[in-house]
Amino acid sequence: MAESSTTQKKPTGIRIRFEPRLEEPPKWYPLVISILALIVALILGGFVIAFAGGDPIRSYQHIAKASLGSIGVISDTIVKATPILFTALACSVAFRMKLWNIGVEGQFIMGAFGASAIVLAPVLGAETPRWIFLTVMAIAGMAAGGFWGFIPGYLKAKFNVNEIISTLMMNYIAIAWMNFWIFGVWSEGGFQMSPKFPKGAWMPRLLDFAGSNPDLRGLTTHLGFIIGIAAAVVIWVIVYRSRWGYEIRLIGDNPQAAKYAGINIKRNIIYVMMLSGALAGLGGMSEVTGVVHRLQTAPIASGYGFTGIIVAWLAKLNPLVIIPVSILFGALILAGREIQPSGVPKVIQGTILVCLIASDFLIRNRILITRGESGE
Amino acid sequence: MDPIIILQAGVASGTILLFATIGEIIAERSGVMNLGVEGMMLIGAMTAFSTAIATGNPWLGLLVAMLAAGLLSQIHAFISITLQGDQVVSGLALTFLGVGISLVLGEGLSKAGTVSLLPSFTIPILSQIPVIGPIFFTNQNILVYIGYFLIPISWYFINRTRPGLHLRAIGEYPAAADALGINVFRLRYLYVFIGGLLAGLAGATISLAVSPGWFSEMTTGGLGWIAVGLVIFAQWDPFRAAFGAYAFGALRRLILDIQGPTMIFGLANPFYYNPYLGFFLQMLPYAFTIIILVIGSREAMRKRIGAPAALGKPYIRGERGQ
Numbered sequence: 218m219a220e221s222s223t224t225q226k227k228p229t230g231i232r233i234r235f236e237p238r239l240e241e242p243p244k245w246y247p248l249v250i251s252i253l254a255l256i257v258a259l260i261l262g263g264f265v266i267a268f269a270g271g272d273p274i275r276s277y278q279h280i281a282k283a284s285l286g287s288i289g290v291i292s293d294t295i296v297k298a299t300p301i302l303f304t305a306l307a308c309s310v311a312f313r314m315k316l317w318n319i320g321v322e323g324q325f326i327m328g329a330f331g332a333s334a335i336v337l338a339p340v341l342g343a344e345t346p347r348w349i350f351l352t353v354m355a356i357a358g359m360a361a362g363g364f365w366g367f368i369p370g371y372l373k374a375k376f377n378v379n380e381i382i383s384t385l386m387m388n389y390i391a392i393a394w395m396n397f398w399i400f401g402v403w404s405e406g407g408f409q410m411s412p413k414f415p416k417g418a419w420m421p422r423l424l425d426f427a428g429s430n431p432d433l434r435g436l437t438t439h440l441g442f443i444i445g446i447a448a449a450v451v452i453w454v455i456v457y458r459s460r461w462g463y464e465i466r467l468i469g470d471n472p473q474a475a476k477y478a479g480i481n482i483k484r485n486i487i488y489v490m491m492l493s494g495a496l497a498g499l500g501g502m503s504e505v506t507g508v509v510h511r512l513q514t515a516p517i518a519s520g521y522g523f524t525g526i527i528v529a530w531l532a533k534l535n536p537l538v539i540i541p542v543s544i545l546f547g548a549l550i551l552a553g554r555e556i557q558p559s560g561v562p563k564v565i566q567g568t569i570l571v572c573l574i575a576s577d578f579l580i581r582n583r584i585l586i587t588r589g590e591s592g593e
Numbered sequence: 594m595d596p597i598i599i600l601q602a603g604v605a606s607g608t609i610l611l612f613a614t615i616g617e618i619i620a621e622r623s624g625v626m627n628l629g630v631e632g633m634m635l636i637g638a639m640t641a642f643s644t645a646i647a648t649g650n651p652w653l654g655l656l657v658a659m660l661a662a663g664l665l666s667q668i669h670a671f672i673s674i675t676l677q678g679d680q681v682v683s684g685l686a687l688t689f690l691g692v693g694i695s696l697v698l699g700e701g702l703s704k705a706g707t708v709s710l711l712p713s714f715t716i717p718i719l720s721q722i723p724v725i726g727p728i729f730f731t732n733q734n735i736l737v738y739i740g741y742f743l744i745p746i747s748w749y750f751i752n753r754t755r756p757g758l759h760l761r762a763i764g765e766y767p768a769a770a771d772a773l774g775i776n777v778f779r780l781r782y783l784y785v786f787i788g789g790l791l792a793g794l795a796g797a798t799i800s801l802a803v804s805p806g807w808f809s810e811m812t813t814g815g816l817g818w819i820a821v822g823l824v825i826f827a828q829w830d831p832f833r834a835a836f837g838a839y840a841f842g843a844l845r846r847l848i849l850d851i852q853g854p855t856m857i858f859g860l861a862n863p864f865y866y867n868p869y870l871g872f873f874l875q876m877l878p879y880a881f882t883i884i885i886l887v888i889g890s891r892e893a894m895r896k897r898i899g900a901p902a903a904l905g906k907p908y909i910r911g912e913r914g915q
Contacts, residue, residue: 237909269697317681377894378886381628381681382822386879389815393875401869523689530682560696567689571668574683578676 235582247580251531254576255569262565269561276561284548292423292436296508298547300325302445303500304525305543306452309534311493313456314469316486320369320384321497322522323391324362328498329505330395331361333512336414337403343415350418355444355502362498363491365391370490374483380490392518399512410513420507441503446540448496453536465489497522520563524550527570599846600728607842608740609634609798613820614827614834615747616791620666622751622829623784624764624903627669628684630792631817632691633662637796638812639695642805645708651801655711658797659790665691666789670782677907688817692810702807711735711802734802736794740835748831760784764901767908777908792817815879822882826889829901837885844881848874 263273284294304321311318318324332354335341340357341350365387372378396409403411423436456462468475468482475482501517509516528546532538546566553562613630620627627633637658645654669687672678712735719730729741751757759780762770767777799812806812819841827834851857852864852871864870893899 265694265697269700319685372883372887376887377890378883379822379825379890382818382825382886383883385815385818386822386882389879390876393872393879396875397869397872400872401867526682526685527689560693560700563689563693564697565693567686567691567693570682570686570689571672574678574686575672575676577678581677 232587234585234587235578236585238581238583242580247533250576250579251533251573254572255531258565258569258572261568261572262561265564265568266561271561280549280552283552288432289435290551292438294544294547294551295438295442296547297551298544299439299442299445299507300500300504300521301524301528301543301546301550302442302449302539303503304497304521305528305532305539306445306449306525306536307493307496307500308525308529309532309536309539310452310456310465310496311489312469312529313534314465314485314489315472316370316373316469316489316493317381318366318369318384318490318493319381319526320365320387320522321493321525322518322520323384323388324365324494324497325501325504325522326388326391326395326518327365327494328358328362328501329509329512329517330391330398330501331498332358332502332505333403333411333414334361336418337398337411337512343417345417347417347419347421351420351506354418354506355499358498358502358505359495360498362501363495365498366490366492366494367487370487373490374486388522392514395512395518396514399514403512405511411511413511414506418506419510420503422507437508439503439507441500441507444499444503448499449536449540452496456536461488497525524566527566527573530570530573597724597727599850600843601731601733602846603841603843604729604839605733605737605803605842606845607839608734608737609795609803609816610820610823610838610841611740611743611795611835612736612791612798613795613817614823614838615743615831616788616795617820617824618827618829618831618834619747619751619760619791620785620788621824621904622760622764622901623781624767624901624906624908625670625673625781625785625788626680626684626905627666627673627687627785627788628681628821629666629669629687629691629817630788630820631813631815632688632695633665633789633792634691634796634799634813634817634820635695635810636665636691637662637793638800639699639702639796639807640793641797642708642800642807643699643702643705645710645801646702646705649709651709651711654801655794655797659793662691662793662796663786663789665694666785666792667782670785673907674778674781674785677909680905680907696809699807699809703809705807708801708805710805713802734798736798736802744831744835751831761901763908764903767903771908771910781908792820795820819878819882822886825893825900826885828889828893841878841881844878848877 259277263277266273266276284290304325307321307324308318335350335354335357341353369378369380369383369387372383373380399409399411405412420439420441422439423433427434456465464475464480464485467478468480468485472482500521504517505512524546528539528542532542549562549565553565613634617627617630640661641654641658644657645651648654665687668690669683672683673680713732714735715732716730720726722730751760759770759775763775763777763780771777796813800807823834823837823841826837851874852868854862855865856862864874
């Protein structure tokens with residue numbers, strides 16, 4: 218790997234060389250590299266803000282204050298983190314198998330649609346007890362999202378259709394599908410949204426308990442976050458402690474070996490796509506019952522699926538690490554809404570992802586710094 | 594609902610996909626999969642439009658668009674070629690970055706007013722040919738005509754020239770190419786750059802010729818991703834890519850036109866009387882992409898042809914096997 222393009226000559230005679238790592242790096246090392254990459258990305262993002270005519274330091278101060286400054290905004294941050302938690306989990310299981318499910322956005326939308334259909338079709342009446350309502354809506358959301366994941370999974374297993382493109386196309390189809398229902402069938406008085414759900418179909422929020430505990434007044438954090446954490450733990454157990462998880466990891470790391478070990482790769486492709494879609498669908502259900510309380514395009518299809526990709530990658534696909542990382546991104550999105558121009562948070566997200574994959578190089582390779590003219 | 598007009602507009606709109614698809618074919622033939630096409634196209638569309646507004650010169654806009662997208666592509670080249678990073682994630686990151694930067698720099702551009710566009714004209718003799726004349730050679734933009742030339746040129750370059758042989762070699766078996774003294778790294782950078790130039794050209798084709806203006810993310814509306822899908826359908830062949838691109842362009846136009854008339858095939862037009870059904874028409878290009886992917890993938894499985902062997906794999910010198 219002493220290739221010229223990666224070798225830099227410093228005028229002082231110090232040579233920096235990169236060599237492929239033969240042994241696993243220490244456990245703390247990837248974490249440190251990721252954090253460094255994040256810092257570099259935020260600095261680069263600062264340049265973008267400055268270039269777009271803003272003040273980077275004040276923007277970041279604003280992000281910190283507007284997302285973590287008080288108990289109220291921390292609650293708001295968690296509300297924003299909840300959908301990302303689900304979409305990042307959905308990405309992590311699929312990516313673990315090197316199955317590039319870019320369609321989490323669409324599966325999230327279909328989950329929101331499936332859950333809403335229970336209220337709007339209506340399948341259950343407005344007087345249904347809350348726990349029945351929410352259980353049925355969660356199942357419907359997971360089924361709809363899982364179905365949306367099943368289609369590209371089946372096409373991949375059966376016809377070897379590239380899942381990157383097919384899942385992405387499914388996103389656009391999901392948006393048009395949701396719009397058909399919002400604009401046409403369930404429109405409330407011609408507006409581009411469905412009627413509001415009855416209270417029984419709302420996820421319990423902290424402020425619901427403000428009667429007995431006044432500190433909780435105004436806090437909109439909802440049960441979806443707890444469900445998300447539970448889901449993260451379940452996914453962690455599945456991926457790292459179960460036979461199925463072992464198969465998923467083996468297929469991801471070495472499909473040839475998995476094949477020789479007699480693992481049914483095609484079946485796993487379909488199952489993992491369905492699991493991934495169901496997780497995203499549950500996220501859509503959580504968002505629609507916990508925050509929006511109606512089916513509406515803008516708050517549902519606002520890119521949580523794509524943020525999930527970055528969060529999953531930043532967390533190195535570890536479901537438990539995804540929890541804090543999604544809170545971090547919840548903060549970024551919450552505060553980023555007020556940053557002008559509106560594309561800035563997207564640029565920062567893109568920069569973070571670029572720096573992250575660039576930093577992977579430092580995990581796979583050792584850095585050798587030698588003095589003198591030649592290190593050979 | 595005149596079929597000639599639909600096909601004529603389809604060729605124009607298909608030119609966008611043609612440029613982007615051939616660009617991606619060239620990059621992928623060299624072994625680098627660049628999923629950032631959507632982002633590069635958006636950068637191209639934005640810079641083309643804003644440069645044309647600022648200078649009044651659409652040609653300058655075209656040039657800046659190509660260079661800007663080419664520059665963006667080099668981020669992907671650096672990560673995937675030099676740093677040997679994951680090409681899928683790197684390409685996605687490039688799309689995020691391209692979309693974000695275009696939104697930031699394109700802020701307010703949608704209200705910027707009109708701009709002088711690239712010229713359209715009719716080719717004197719060729720336009721007299723029945724059917725083909727009106728579809729391909731009547732009142733088309735100059736970029737459409739450039740597209741006609743690009744198809745055979747790129748095919749000839751890939752399949753019949755020495756640099757084209759090197760291009761295929763580094764995509765199929767980079768270690769052998771390296772042993773023959775071909776600089777795999779430098780050539781891959783070059784072809785990713787060319788892919789970027791063409792994606793920028795595709796973006797400029799939107800904003801300065803086919804559907805002029807800047808409509809933020811909806812300027813491309815997923816066309817970059819459709820182009821990546823078309824590459825698979827085209828099996829990395831420019832002529833098949835052209836067929837797919839023009840067919841897609843016609844489909845996009847058909848979707849717009851089908852909602853106009855009150856009667857269709859002698860029956861009441863459901864899309865006219867219930868405009869909400871238009872959402873199903875909107876799904877068609879994306880559903881169609883999936884369908885052609887199925888067709889392309891099945892054919893590839895049957896004929897045992899497929900992607901360039903080293904596609905998506907970083908070339909590491911001295912590693913066995915590749």
